[in-house]
Amino acid sequence: MSDPIAWLGDGTGQGRWGTPQTLTLPISDRGLLLADGLFETLLVEAGQAWLLDEHLARWQSSAMLLGLPPPPVAATVKPLIAAAIERSGIGTAQGGSGALRLNWSRGSGARGIDPPRISSPSFWLQLSASKPCFEPVRVIVSPTETRSASSLLSRCKSLAYGASIQARRQALEAGADDALLNSSAGGLCCSTSANLLVCRGGSWITPPLSSGCLPGVMRQRGLETGLITECDVQKPELLTCDAAWLINSLNCRPISHFHDAKLKNSHWEDPETAWRRLLTAGGFKHLKSAESSPG
Template identity: 70%
Template sequence: MNRPQPLAAAIAWLGDGSGHGCWSSPADLAIPLDDRGLLLADGLFETVLVEAGRAWLLAEHLERWQGSAALLGLPPPPGAATVESLLGAATARSGIGTALGSSGALRLNWSRGSSDRGSGDRSSTSRGIDLAGNDEPRFWLQLSAIEPCFAPLRVIVSPTETRSATSLLSRCKSFAYGASIQARRQARAAGADDALLPSSAGGLCCGTTANLLVWHGGSWITPPLSSGCLPGVMRRRALERGLVAEALIGEQDLHGAGAAWLINSLSCRPISHLGAVPLASSGQQPERFWRQLLLADHPCS
């Protein structure tokens, strides 16, 4: 009997935006307790697919990372040269995402960091949510072995959690995932795998960690950014290539749809059930669609 091979051990790096730092296992690196990313979820991250020693769609991920930092008033995060150098070191040290058929997830983290404690400032700004103006941003990454997932899943619509149609955070991949965690808990309690989040403006928005695609009238549609859904990298590529169009989507639209998928940089999963109700399947292959988006042009090194 063939046994699945164990995944390679993850590797992590912690340092600053200029690329100065140290390597170890994720469990052995420590973030200071006064880091705003830890205390206040005041930071951003990107999750990038690594295969054949390359970070696929890295340019698109870094573009969103940089734009989100500017939107939230964070210092500019590291650019391609720093990330690519660290990725090369990570794959060399771990072997993750280098062998044929192996894949990895590269998570890039950028925190507003810690305030300068040497200033002697003992005001409330050093303890609350106020910005002290002397924060030192912190950068860390982790490369973990993964297997892209295309298995069907059951979903519910969260009865309590929503995505804000107006919040700046909805336009960024921030550390603040509390609503998604609660919605995922609700899904598991209901015997489902994931939850769909309604938009504060009405209609459905997205899954807890993925964009929503619905096969409707012979083509794929996805909620517009005005719903508060994350501007996903795979979502953007599908729109740019004319494979998907934006449209408002309600819960009733899923029941009448030909298919519904949840897609992100590491997966494309068809929705088999909404609650207890089975949904139709378009007969299209989610992995083929997902890889079509990846292979539309050459990956970034």
């Protein structure tokens, strides 16, 4: 497996290559001290970063929303990504794939939380070997962590992941793999790192953005193609739904158990086929059950 590769610099594309262990941020960086920044995670496969334009668009709009300096534009980012893929070999080997993370911090400033008047933002990327995962996942609902329906941070892929970390820790301690988060507005919102999709009555739904869920890139693909619609999701619905999946840019995992209850997830296209169809602007479909198929 290829070793991770990293680059650290500024928004103009001036920087240096190294590894995640050798490249360092100054300890005054607000991304390190206050989680004052954003990131995007993309799939690298077949020598390219998938859905790059969609991720960069969310990156730019999120920075504007949080009052951060504008992140690097595509003309700056694309050559660096190409160089990272070439240097690492990740995503170019047969069957090879990776996770590319783009990070943007407000940079260093004086002590305290007030944003500096003049910012010197930090930009770094990391490319690590990683295979998309489609294995079933057991979930619980976090007993303490919720997703704010009104917070600006809920609309962005912020560096502030403390709540998700605690919810994932609770899931692991309970013998599960992941946790779902309640929305402060009521109902379920998302998981610690993925959007929630639920199939009921032959149609796929996902909690609306008003729940505080992240506007995921794959989620948006499904909405734009009309394969998914927004609708509130309540906890009891998971026990009676046709299927429930967790989806993001790297994975699509069916929920096998909700707490101790086993979910159906029956008669549907397998998650990888569905995810890849959505990745390439297609979609996923309902498959007939074996009982109703001729012959």
